[in-house]
Amino acid sequence: VLDSVVADVSEHTRKLYELLGILPGTTATTDLLRATGAARVDEALGELVSSRLAVLVESPDRPRRCRLHDVARSHARLRARALPESGRRSVLRLAVDFYRDAAAHADTLVFGDRFRIQPPPARPLSRLSAKEPLFVGRSDALDWLDAERVNLEYVVRTAAEHEWHEDVWRLCESLWALYHSRKHLADCVATGRLGIEAAQHGARPDVEIRMRNQVARAAYELGDLDHADAELAAAADLLGLAAEPRLSGVVWETRGLIALAREQHDEARELFERALAANRAVPDPHGVVVQSYNVGQALVAGGRWTPALDVLDAAADVARATGDAPMLPRIDLVRARALAGLGELDRAVAAAVAAADGAAEIGQLAKFDQALTLLASLAERAEEEPLRAAYVEKLRALRQSMGLRPPAEGTG
Structure with a gap:
């Protein structure tokens, strides 16, 4: 039945249908479809919808989204498997590139000048969409990440399967903006394992420290402190191989949060102060604000209200001065x-x-x-x-x- 329906649509619509069978994830935006080589996207998408092969999807973010019906998706994937391997790989390569750059831009909007290992994306945000931007501002960027959450997990796994190791860890680093802000913590642990493996394949101890710390933060927030401790111990073993002082800071910060969870207030404050010193040494204004905020948390937890207010007021002054x-x-x-x-x-x-x-x-x-x-x-x-x-x-x-x-x- 589906073969006969697809045989009756126009050629560019048939190609879009097969493209949707290749792409990772469950939904696609018109911008993604254009980025992966589709032609006459709006016309083809309209024909897929009118043929009852696809539906438009409501989402809180800006782009127009579509998905194939479940049976049609299986059929499209079956047809896509008959296409040349080189063509399918090329489409996946373009999809990973699109999501890697888009996620990096979203992360920058959400978290501003936070410390990142990856370089800025080569393409400006305006080049990732044909009409209106994918997102505008912090809240919009978070909504886009959340709407793309399932697709992004598929993309990370696709990049790992094709051994595109740098893309894996870059995506994982950018996705911290989503996982931390919207608390998709189990997702962070799952994709973080792939990020750790990608860092090991690429012989990047600095990246492995970052990936392990992200998994540790997620485990800590899930209440699995033993798992968090184990990830941090493995990360700490690699600190001597990484020249970036802020990596020590992120490990000390997470250890401080775990100490705070265990009501070890003085130990937490000392760890946060070490992280604060590491960020001041760079200097990294955002890191200074974050670690001052953490010192304030430890002081409040220990009942030292007035010193906490002094630290927090100073942190707020720096945040306002730097646009944080x-x-x-x-x-x-x-x-x-x-x-x-x-x-x-x-x-x-x-x-x-x-x-x-x-x-x-x-x-x-x-x-x-x-x-x-x-x-x-x-x-x-x-x-x-x-x-x-x-x-x-x-x-x-x-x-x-x-x-x-x-x-x-x-x-x-």
Whole structure:
């Protein structure tokens, strides 16, 4: 039946159908289709939809997306296997190139000037799309990454299968922007293993340290501290082979977070201060802000509210001076906890509201979740039950949209 349907469509539509059978993932944008060699894309896509072979897909990001029906996808892949191997490999090469560069641009928009091992993408963002940009701004870039999440995982696996090792680890490094911001932590562990193997194949100890640290961070957030410790121990063994001082800093930072999870507050602060010194030595302003924020977290966890505020205020000044806007909601969130510890509830609420507003504006849903949780707790302390209930309801809706469990009744 499908053979007869495909036989009746125009040649350029048939080629697009077979192209969709080659591409990794489950959906495709018109920009990806053009980047991988499709011609007359809009016309061909319209014919696939009218022939009931494909459907348009709703997504929160900007590009127009399509997917083949499940049976049609299997049929398209079967037809694609009959095509020459060199042609299929060429299409996959173009797809990996497209996603590698697009993910790198998205990462830059989300995290600004954070430390990266990979060079900037050779192609500007404007060259990856025919009409409007793939994404504009931090929130838009995160939405694009999230909409492409399944495709990107397929792309990483495709690059690994073809032994395109540099593409594997570059994609993994860029995807930290998505995994960390939207908490797709199991995905981070799965693709991170491929990143580690790619670094080993390429004899890149610096990259292996970075990949192991990302897996360790994901394991830490999943509550698997033993796994995180094991990854960090392997990364630390390689530090003598890497000249970049910030790699020591990222390992010390993650060790500090694990110490904080184990309520070893003084040890955590010392590790964060070592990471801070490594970033000051470069100097790396973003790294200085991040590690100052971490020092503030450790001080708050240890009940040292006033010193924490001093550190956090200095970090916020650097963030504003350097345009490091994504860090400001994080800093405000910890400031709110310090102010609450001092009993200054009005100032704590103001800081938590600023954190929630800032996180929502740039799509940091995990931090928005934390800010709402804190606001509900502060409202409960102030005996403002209607306000607490409103925050809990917002939090419930947010967690439902993120696929997370709702907050327990009465806990805020």
